[in-house]
Amino acid sequence: MIRKRPHLLWLLASMVLLLGAVALPAHAQKNAHERNHASVKAAFRDVVAQTHKSVVIVYSDGNPIAMGAIVRKDGHILTKGSELHGDLECLLYDSRRLPAKLVGYQKKNDLALLKIDAQNLLPVTWAKKDTPVGSWLTTPGLTKDPLAIGVASVKPRTIRPQSGVLGIQFDPLEIGSRIDAVFPGSGAQKAGLRVNDIIREANGKAIENIVREVEGREVHSRVSLKEIIGGYQPGERVHLVIERGQQELRVTATLGWLSSLMQSDSHANMDITLGGPLSERRAGFEKVLQHDTILRPRDCGGPIVNLDGETVGINIARAGRTSSFAIPASVVQAVLPDLLSGKLPPPDGFLEE
Amino acid sequence: MLFVRRFVLFVLLLLLAAGRGQAAEIEQIFAGAAPESVADLKTMQKRVQRITKNAIEATVAVQVGNAHGSGVVVSKDGYVLTAGHVVGRPNLDVLFTFADGSTARGITLGRISGQDLGVIRDSGLLKITDKGDWVTAELGDSSKLRPGQWCLATGHPNGYMSGRRPVVRVGRILVANSMLIATDCTLVGGDSGGPLFDMDGKIIGIHSRIGEELNQNMHVPVNRFRRNWEQLAHPNRKRPFLGVRGGLSKIGADLAEVHEGSPAERAGLQVGDIIIEFNGVTIPSFGKLAELVRGAKPNDVVTLHVLRGGETDPAKAIELQLKIGGK
Missing domain, CATH: 2.40.10.120 (Thrombin, subunit H)
Known part of the structure; x- marks a missing residue:
């Protein structure tokens, strides 16, 4: 029920005070009273x-x-x-x-x-x-x-099941699968993916740029990457082929949780x-x-x-x-x-x- | 033959003694000792399973607006204990969901929350307004809790989930005083307002907040609900007050502050005064004064005996009349 982050921090701050006043003198004893104590x-x-x-x-x-x-x-x-x-x-x-x-x-x-x-x-x-x-x-x-x-x-x-998240963002106005942002702490960052890397393949399937017409306008999307990754859960690995400058690299990234990438409450x-x-x-x-x-x-x-x-x-x-x-x-x-x-x-x- | 009979008798007596010993031992364990054998663990398990059924059925999921928490039904007419921060404000609509997934409607009543001199207050009360035959849990006594005592927590961690009944955790009390219980029954958001039980299945606390460590799980002692029941059950009723803040005197209730325009100021009380008698009752500390004021009604006129200007002789106390305020 404690929902708002600032509120939570406030609670924590005040709790540290309380603990300082109440629990610390009994610290040595406290461990012996825990359920997981060796005794x-x-x-x-x-x-x-x-x-x-x-x-x-x-x-x-x-x-x-x-x-x-x-x-x-x-x-x-x-x-x-x-x-x-x-x-x-x-x-x-x-x-x-x-x-x-x-x-x-x-x-x-x-x-x-x-x-x-x-x-x-x-x-x-x-x-x-x-x-x-x-x-x-x-x-x-x-x-x-x-x-x-x-x-x-x-x-x-x-x-x-939940859908896994790679932790990258494409530019919505751009055609192709060039990485526009890598979220800190994401599987993408841990795997060493960088801004401007172009994703060519995921788990052996080529990433295609899909162009659809909506109300007379062209809309670009990287649906195929989402479709491939969407079938995997947080904790599962995807094998990517990326293009970085003149190089072609093979990278394995572990998919993560959307909730851990967002400062959510x-x-x-x-x-x-x-x-x-x-x-x-x-x-x-x-x-x-x-x-x-x-x-x-x-x-x-x-x-x-x-x-x-x-x-x-x-x-x-x-x-x-x-x-x-x-x-x-x-x-x-x-x-x-x-x-x-x-x-x-x-x-x-x-x-x- | 006689020998055999004697032998059987002896064995029976031995068994009885062993049985008694075990019963006494298990009470010792629940009161704070560590179990020593698988036999002890099995006896504990039997007890936990026995109290779990009622504990789960009396635990409710609570929804107030978009906020989700937990609570526990304590009376047949539908009073539900919860945390102050779950209540929000009085008279809001509440949706209760029981262990079996059935629901009932109700309202928020009072809450006592906020921080005062480093102490966090977080009690709240709700009431089921629909008609029904509710499973209830009994209020225990939180004044005699000791570190090491075994306890059981229920609630809805991460909020109510369809198909998941209230979630059981077993742990021990690490800190217990009149303002706070800390245990290693792990809690998380959504558990707020859920009950902490002793090994007799009686409520001893209400889940309130957590720290970063897994053994920092805080509960409001249930005696705080008892003590503030009138205020929680009747949030709109005016509460008696004097308008003073207390000091630390050992001979009476000394006044560190007298608020402007308060009943205390109108009666002529001053900062530094030590109240030693309230309607003929001796006041040994500020706590006693606060207790007597809580028991009074707004507009009651009371007689106070006060030591002023460093006076310590009770015979030289001055007498004042004071009309209790209401707010």
């Missing part, structure tokens, strides 16, 4: 005693970028697809770090299947029952203490600015179980378990200040056979940067 997490040790052996950390070009869930003892591992790029490895609880190959991807739920060369791994045990709201949920890491804890917040529901913006970082791909899921576990984007991709150590889902996104999403076990189990059988191969160039 509370320690109570979950028996819950993850077995399941932490079914967890991996996925590395991309040497950096940890996601968690993964072992689903077959022969080395098949589920993880969050949109975080993957470059050379992949998996770190196991027994400290083995093995190269991994991407063998399947389902875009609808952002689930990717990896394969490592290993035998006799311990796969997750799927929960057979639904997870009631208010249930404790544990996100195991590779150690004997859980990575994070939380509770189920809402009954599973569908999250509609929306609730979505509060989610972005107040709290930790969020997963880029956090919308467009067939079904998610929302929980209040505080995860970093790189903590997603692995199993989330109930108090009996059964896997109730795969963490798929840090979605907001109050929410993380998991794909429920029933949905994962329905798609798993197609991922394992090769019916859902990853698209060409999926791991390209």
Whole structure:
């Protein structure tokens, strides 16, 4: 409900005052009273005693970028697809770090299947029952203490897809696909796109300038680029061919959220600015179980378990200040056979940067 | 045989003792201790699930104009607690949406909001005017809260979304005093006005605002609603006032300011005066004076005993008559 930005800033400013006066003297004590304090997490040790052996950390070009869930003892591992790029490895609880190959991807739920060369791994045990709201949920890491804890917040529901934004602007009076502006913080800027670059291709399709006649006047638009990008969500990558002076360059850009490019007063913006970082791909899921576990984007991709150590889902996104999403076990189990059988191969160039 | 019977009895007693121990232990955990085992966690989970049903059904989404927030129904006749900044002003149309998606109409009543000496006030009251049988939640007591105590938050983060019931979060109290509760139940815009519950399912606070950190989630203590109920429920009724600002005296209510043209000035009160008696009741501090004035009605005439000019002997207090103002 707090909507206006200046108002919010005012509130924040006054809150800092309050906190300074009220909370700081008790600071040392305060941490010990938090839900996520080590003393509370320690109570979950028996819950993850077995399941932490079914967890991996996925590395991309040497950096940890996601968690993964072992689903077959022969080395098949589920993880969050949109975080993957470059050379992949998996770190196991027994400290083995093995190269991994991407063998399947389902875009609808952002689930990717990896394969490592290993035998006799311990796969997750799927929960057979639904997870009631208010249930404790544990996100195991590779150690004997859980990575994070939380509770189920809402009954599973569908999250509609959003259109990804590249973060460039064309000159509306101009013909062609010359970039007129690059928004700060956008995927376009991070990919190194510059003003005056001309976009020639997106995901292998040529960008055509479309000229229509409206009421006797010629109207130019770059509809084809919008059409190509519009089919992708925030967090997905597009491969572009651009012309810069005499050069032709190939660039991969990750699409972002419109709300994070605009100084808007929306609730979505509060989610972005107040709290930790969020997963880029956090919308467009067939079904998610929302929980209040505080995860970093790189903590997603692995199993989330109930108090009996059964896997109730795969963490798929840090979605907001109050929410993380998991794909429920029933949905994962329905798609798993197609991922394992090769019916859902990853698209060409999926791991390209 | 006797041995077996004795043995069974012994085991039964042991079980009973264990059961009792566990019950006492779980109350200790809810009161601020950390759980120690999966058994503790399961007992907590059972309780959370039990109180969640009513908590969710009593939580409403609130729409006032274009503003979206949350609230909680506290009486069968449709009073709804919310945050002051959700109310806007009295007598505006409100659309309430319940957990099952059904809706009802109502109006905004009073609010107490704004900043005063670094303290933020943010309580508000709404009323459902449609007829219906509302699920309600009970008011708890926010005066005895302690850091570490477990709590449950519901509300509509990011505003009401069709197909999503009120969203549950579980956390612990980090700071609690008469003006503010801070918890690690994460909140965001749209949660404003939603309820914070203790582990008995009673309302202990109303969501108000957040800071940048995930453990900076602020709630208005529910006792502030109790204390200001008349003002919240009757926003147009005149409120009693004196027109003074208090100091920090330890022997009575000393006056740091006497506003021009106020009832206090008309009665002859001056800056530096220390009020030690109000209609025969001893006044140990400014807080007590404020409480008695709140309990009075505009136009009541009261007798005050006042120490003036540095006098400290109560026997030498002067007596004044004062007519309580209304604003």
